[in-house]
Amino acid sequence: MAEIPTRTTYTVDSLLAVTVQVFNARGYDGTSMEDLSRAAGISKSSIYHHVRGKEELLRLAVGRALDGLFGILEEPEASSGRPVDRLEHVVRRTAEVLLAELPYVTLLLRVRGNTGTEQWALERRRDFDHRVAELLREAVAAGELRADVEPRLATRLLFGMINSIVEWYRPDHGQTDEIPDAVVRLAFDGLRAV
Amino acid sequence: MAEIPTRTTYTVDSLLAVTVQVFNARGYDGTSMEDLSRAAGISKSSIYHHVRGKEELLRLAVGRALDGLFGILEEPEASSGRPVDRLEHVVRRTAEVLLAELPYVTLLLRVRGNTGTEQWALERRRDFDHRVAELLREAVAAGELRADVEPRLATRLLFGMINSIVEWYRPDHGQTDEIPDAVVRLAFDGLRAV
Numbered sequence: 001m002a003e004i005p006t007r008t009t010y011t012v013d014s015l016l017a018v019t020v021q022v023f024n025a026r027g028y029d030g031t032s033m034e035d036l037s038r039a040a041g042i043s044k045s046s047i048y049h050h051v052r053g054k055e056e057l058l059r060l061a062v063g064r065a066l067d068g069l070f071g072i073l074e075e076p077e078a079s080s081g082r083p084v085d086r087l088e089h090v091v092r093r094t095a096e097v098l099l100a101e102l103p104y105v106t107l108l109l110r111v112r113g114n115t116g117t118e119q120w121a122l123e124r125r126r127d128f129d130h131r132v133a134e135l136l137r138e139a140v141a142a143g144e145l146r147a148d149v150e151p152r153l154a155t156r157l158l159f160g161m162i163n164s165i166v167e168w169y170r171p172d173h174g175q176t177d178e179i180p181d182a183v184v185r186l187a188f189d190g191l192r193a194v
Numbered sequence: 195m196a197e198i199p200t201r202t203t204y205t206v207d208s209l210l211a212v213t214v215q216v217f218n219a220r221g222y223d224g225t226s227m228e229d230l231s232r233a234a235g236i237s238k239s240s241i242y243h244h245v246r247g248k249e250e251l252l253r254l255a256v257g258r259a260l261d262g263l264f265g266i267l268e269e270p271e272a273s274s275g276r277p278v279d280r281l282e283h284v285v286r287r288t289a290e291v292l293l294a295e296l297p298y299v300t301l302l303l304r305v306r307g308n309t310g311t312e313q314w315a316l317e318r319r320r321d322f323d324h325r326v327a328e329l330l331r332e333a334v335a336a337g338e339l340r341a342d343v344e345p346r347l348a349t350r351l352l353f354g355m356i357n358s359i360v361e362w363y364r365p366d367h368g369q370t371d372e373i374p375d376a377v378v379r380l381a382f383d384g385l386r387a388v
Contacts, residue, residue: 084386136385139385144386144387145385145386145387146379146383146385146386146387146388147387148379149375149376149379149380149385150372150376153372153376154376154380156358156362157355157358157376157377157380158380158385160355160356160357160358160359160361160362161351161352161354161355161358162354163354163358164350164351164353164354164357164358165354167354168350168354178344178347179347182343182344182347182348182351183351185340185342185343185384186343186348186351186352186380186381186384187380187385188384188385188386189340189383189384189386190379190380190381190382190383190384191330191339191340191348191352191381191382192278192338192339192340192382192383193337193338193339193340193341194340
């Protein structure tokens with residue numbers, strides 16, 4: 001974790017920024033409060049001044065990703081207009097939020113475990129997927145999207161494409177703007193030249 | 195690993211079938227020869243009768259996935275015809291091989307580490323991705339695929355969609371035939387109704 005500059009004064013937000021990098025590098029289960037204290041360059045008791053412990057840090061970190069994602073569904077373009085246009089907005093914004101909150105969304109997508117917080121995060125992720133699948137179903141019903149791919153399967157493949165970004169994108173690549181455009185083009189119109 | 199029936203006589207293939215499940219459940223690094231011996235229900239020396247050790251088992255297991263994938267590129271439909279049709283064949287067959295060799299491809303996609311075998315597997319995976327990206331570039335050059343998505347980015351999103359199958363597909367879901375069709379439809383023509 002040598003690349004993270006240590007600091008002496010922390011807010012919850014700046015502590016989270018360090019925490020999420022350690023969780024992503026070592027895994028949540030593999031991270032101790034000792035690891036977090038070392039990475040942040042502050043004592044464990046200073047961390048306990050901000051949060052109750054490791055699980056609260058996880059809840060705050062994945063909560064930030066979830067707030068970003070659920071916030072999309074509240075945007076005007078996601079709640080009125082033709083279903084296909086609302087879905088297109090949600091797909092583009094999901095890719096944008098993933099890139100803007102990359103370490104937080106990466107952590108959210110890697111959550112697997114059995115603590116209450118991990119179960120809560122998995123359930124909220126499923127809620128988001130279901131909300132998007134529902135929008136996709138509406139667009140199919142309106143005749144705006146093809147009916148020959150089962151909506152649940154289409155949603156899984158769509159999120160597979162979007163979520164894969166965390167596996168290969170590196171912030172020093174640049175091309176942040178290009179990615180949401182490419183996702184929308186492939187998802188809605190495919191690779192084929194028209 | 196209680197669901198794997200133990201047996202007293204093993205071939206390399208049946209030993210691999212057990213091994214790949216243990217590697218996928220515990221991670222390659224987290225698996226000891228002791229774990230493999232326990233899962234297979236045979237002694238470590240019986241395993242050493244077949245292979246030199248854990249790293250050879252990994253090489254054989256990911257080799258099986260890689261042979262399946264590279265085999266696609268040798269198929270007649272992948273080597274002659276219009277680039278777009280060759281690419282469509284490769285995309286469909288990649289999804290089919292992934293489903294047919296699910297635990298082996300899952301292991302291949304999770305390889306991250308630093309042993310020689312892991313480095314070799316990562317390099318072979320990159321080779322495969324480059325071969326597909328090259329085919330995609332040919333199809334763009336032939337005017338068969340859209341030119342407004344950078345080919346390397348398109349390839350990443352395409353494999354993101356296909357490779358995500360290992361994250362959500364469960365063999366008891368059924369619908370094996372449906373998935374390669376859905377992948378080809380989304381990848382080439384997108385979700386939009388025409």
